[in-house]
Structure formats: C-alpha cells, structure tokens
Amino acid sequence: MKNLTKIFLALLLGVTLSQAAAFSKDAKFHSTTAHITAEKPLTTGSNVVVVELKKAGKVISDAKVSLKAFMPAMPGMPAMVSKVNAKNLGNGKYEAKLNLAMGGTWQLHIFIAPKEGKKSRIKTTLNF
Ligand SMILES: [Cu+2]
Numbered sequence: 001m002k003n004l005t006k007i008f009l010a011l012l013l014g015v016t017l018s019q020a021a022a023f024s025k026d027a028k029f030h031s032t033t034a035h036i037t038a039e040k041p042l043t044t045g046s047n048v049v050v051v052e053l054k055k056a057g058k059v060i061s062d063a064k065v066s067l068k069a070f071m072p073a074m075p076g077m078p079a080m081v082s083k084v085n086a087k088n089l090g091n092g093k094y095e096a097k098l099n100l101a102m103g104g105t106w107q108l109h110i111f112i113a114p115k116e117g118k119k120s121r122i123k124t125t126l127n128f
Contacts, residue, residue, distance in 0.1 A: 021038065021039065022038060022039060023036075023037060023038035023040070023041055024037045024038075025037075025126070027108075027110070027123070028122065029120060029122045029123070031056040032060075032120045032122060033053070033122075034051050034052070034053055034110050034122045035051070035052040035054075036049055036052075036108075036124070037049065037050050037052075041128070042126060042127075043100075043128065044100060044101065044103055045099065045100065046097055047097070047098045047100055048096075048097050049067070049097075049098060050089065050094070050095050051086065051093070051094050051095075051096070052091075052093050052094075053092050053093075053094065053112060055114075059091055059092025060092050060114055061090065062088070062114070062115045063088075063094075063112050063113055063115065064112075064113040065085070065086040065088070065096075065111065066084065066085045066096075066111045067083070067086055067096045067108065067111070068081065068082070068083040068108070069081070069083075069098045069107070069108050069126060070082070070106065070107050070109075071102070071104060071105070077102070080102070082098045082099040082101075084098060100126070103128055104127070104128075105125050105126070106127075107123070107125055108123070108124050108125060108126050109121055109123050110122040110124075
C-alpha cells in the first residue's frame with residue numbers, strides 16, 4: 001500500500017509538471033541553447049513565452065534579449081512580424097509577449113546580446 005501511494009504521488013506530480021507548460025520547445029545554435037515555454041498553448045494573437053538561455057550548460061544572465069517572430073508573405077497575406085524586447089526574469093529566463101496574427105508556421109529568431117562576449121542568434125520555428 002505504501003508503494004502504491006508513492007506511485008500515485010509520482011503520477012500526480014508528473015501530471016502537475018506537464019501542465020505547467022502547455023508549450024515547450026528546445027532550440028540551439030552552437031553551444032547556446034534556448035528552452036522555450038508558454039503556460040498556455042500558442043494561439044492567434046498575444047502569446048507570453050519564456051526563453052531559458054544557456055551557453056555550454058551555464059545560464060546566460062544579464063543579457064539583452066529580443067525575439068522576432070515572422071511569417072513571409074503568402075498568397076492573400078502580407079508579411080507579418082512581431083519583434084519585442086524580452087524582460088529579464090533572472091536566472092537565465094527571459095519573457096516576451098509575441099503577437100502571432102495567424103495560425104501556421106512562424107520563424108522565430110532569438111537575439112542574445114550578453115554583457116560580455118559575442119552576440120548570438122538562435123533560429124527556430126513556432127507552429128500552431
Ligand atoms: Cu500567414
């Protein structure tokens with residue numbers, strides 16, 4: 001019975017953790033990694049995303065970070081872009097509110113300007 005309780009608690013915790021982020025995606029460029037999450041599933045309009053940045057496994061704190069989501073023009077639709085400066089939440093986490101005007105595949109560029117060292121850019125996509 002004791003083991004059963006443990007299994008139950010583990011399952012409960014697993015469910016809780018998986019509900020914490022409705023959206024999650026990893027991207028990288030060389031040794032710089034981005035763990036992108038959103039508490040709500042991506043949707044048309046405003047989306048709050050948090051990007052956790054690391055270089056060689058070490059959190060990147062105190063960087064200037066901006067995000068650019070864009071969709072090239074398609075038949076009947078002009079090019080769309082949402083470019084925002086991210087807010088530093090500390091501990092390598094940066095929050096940005098992206099306006100994704102329509103569903104589909106968005107190109108996402110994450111621009112990272114650390115206090116010291118080279119700037120870098122991570123490219124990925126967002127789909128919904
Ligand atoms: Cu489009």
